[in-house]
Amino acid sequence: MENTWILKGGRVWSEGRFTESDVAIAKGRVTAIGSGAGAADARTVDCRGCYVLPGLVDVHVHLREPGFTAKETVATGTAAAARGGYTTVCAMPNLNPAPDSPEHLERELEAIRRDARVRVVPYGTITRGQKGRGELIDFGALAPQVAGFSDDGRGVQEEALMREAMLRVKGTGRKIVAHCEADELLRGGYIHDGDYCRAHGHRGISSESEWRQVERDLKLVRETGCPYHVCHVSTRESVELIRAAKAEGLPVSCETAPHYLLLTDADLKEEGRFKMNPPIRSAADRLELLNGLADGTIEAIATDHAPHTAEEKSRGLAGSAMGIVGLECAFPLLYTYLVRRGVISLERLVELMSDNPRRLFGFAPGLAVGEPADVTVFDPERICEIDPETFLSKGRATPFAGWRVSGCTLLTLVGGRAAYQDEKLKLK
Template identity: 70%
Template sequence: MRTVYRNASIFEGGRFVTGDLVVDGGRIVSVGGEAADGGADRTVDLGGLHLLPGLVDVHVHLREPGFTQKETIATGTAAAAHGGYTTVCAMPNLNPAPDSPATLGVELAAIGRDARVKVIPYGCITMGQRGAGELVDFAALALDVVGFSDDGRGVQSEALMEEAMRRAAAVRKPIVAHCEVDDLLRGGYIHDGEYCREHGHRGISSESEWRQVERDIALAERTGCQYHVCHVSTRESVELVRRARACGLAVSCETAPHYLLLCDEDLQEEGRFKMNPPLRSRADRDALREGVLDGTIEVIATDHAPHTAEEKSRGLAGSAMGIVGLECAFPLLYTYLVKPGMLTLERLVELMSLNPRRIFGLGGGLQAGQPADFTVMDLGAEYEIDPAAFLSMGHATPFAGWRVGGRTMLTVVDGREAYRDPAFGR
């Protein structure tokens, strides 16, 4: 079916221009300008709304197989479409963990059956996703995964990580690392800062993150492996990545909206403020913002990590680590970084769509011949974040009640509607 989306503010050539988008057979035919009326099976007037390339999240936890009491492929990808995402990359802390073609096949079957958006899984680095022991067969998994990660655990052995990088480089896939030195955790669960000391909690040091980032960058230089750091939260990690990029290494990193908008001064004694890495200091938050502005941090991912309400009801000390983010990431960043002038809308699109596509070799974008993956946003819509309206099974977010602008009105994947706001007419 040939569809013409008329009168949109379309992201084209790095800027927004008024024009039309034509889709036929699940692919983009033309972008911008005024499309001819003839031959269209359907015309959708967007009334000047913003049309963006589909957002991409390279760090989500969809929980299936193994933990469907927290989230499923169906609910997680419904949440992704609700947030404007057309592609997500699923982390491997599952049961069974995707550490062989057989176990990966269980996840792929669920994706093929239930996914509303494109889902590309990660393979484990180690068997059982233990961060230790035996490495997976990288070559056997490479064709079906976006990269290799043991997210949730740092690979503790330097020798094991070096060999993993060599094997990943041989199959031309990135190592995507959760950086955490177990010996430096010491039972901590929030940032080792002033709030932690004043309220009698146990702290996670910044060194537990940046020390492993430092080690891995040296290994990436030695092996030639493409290396991506998950959920960077400390100023030291930002500086290490900055230096690596200045040396021309194939090193990249991501951070998440909560690390850019919150710090440990914002903590409350509730599980919705608990995640790993934890909310760090104001100085760390400011360094992350600077890293986004100067291009050191190229990707913003959500680390969407749903848990049951009971698991998140035990306060800071007892709750499970992880918050949800797919359905509020874009409006939060648009409202609190773009609208105040800290970041341009075009730069936000790069961070949430173009850069992850480029770094992870995902292709796509708003060009003729590419899959019709895009999202339509009403940047004038204002509302409060209400977790009860989420399509995710997880509702724990520190941003509940925040006032935001920007609402997903339509998400299209391969030319089909994956999400349509009830208020958006046909």
């Protein structure tokens, strides 16, 4: 029967803990969680030894369509997402045309309706043309169809403009989702302004270029009360500022990404696959990010999946485009190198990659009776090597090529439909 499944004998995430159980799915929804659940004619998956999770949610991806389909499309990006265990992704607005009006947003929505394998919720821009300057968009006109408002790739440079944006967004029920970067502090940099940068004659991006704008925006949140989310936090100062703001009770949240949690600038190589914005930072920054995971300052992990063509990533650290891909390897990397090494618990990882993003952005709560069957099955013992040549994404640039990981996706269901199914999946 279509969209009817029994996920049998897995370690099921339910009400904040894992319990060995069955999950029954019918007509696209979870109908029961418990031993012996399900219809006799359902497709049965042997999940013994596997984790059955609410589908992962990535609130920061770049699908590149419309406008940049040589880099990625909705079809290829969401295929990669499904393979990585994601059932919902939020698409950033650096597109052509940028989604700064209902007409321009409709171009993106057409591609999503036609080709998406997982749920895709787009962002609207903050400024017209996503320039980080100039004219604000009509937030109310886009609010019902977007996850929030962002000029990701550019920070909003003028304080008065960001204040006005917050005042207007506050009444829409959406968030400002901020790429924090002060242009006047960049000074032509393209990797972290640290030891590797100075030893190899590169131009550095200072930590202040990020945290100074975080500091400014938190002041504006205090004035306006606008819900506010900081993208791809990479510096210890940003973590400290957000921690203090949350303690103050301000409506703020933030995300970081796997590469900031697993790498430092000491790991850099003279290759474009190590270049992204913000850059990989110092060991001290990485340590504070891990502290932020532990104490709840950082509530989400997003990939900032940012595919480019092979040619654009072939020009070394100085000349390559900013951005790496991550949808297909984020969960196994974090499971292998944080959970299995005792840095965080698996329960915390599920919160960071599924439960918290759902709560922060108002999405359905996940694996619960009556909810849409957005479910992912992971095999924690299956070991593989990250090989970009096998990616479903058009992007191939990852600093994690060759890393050995465990925790591979066996099945991703979106509304009960198989968005990804591994060849090793055991079906009855």
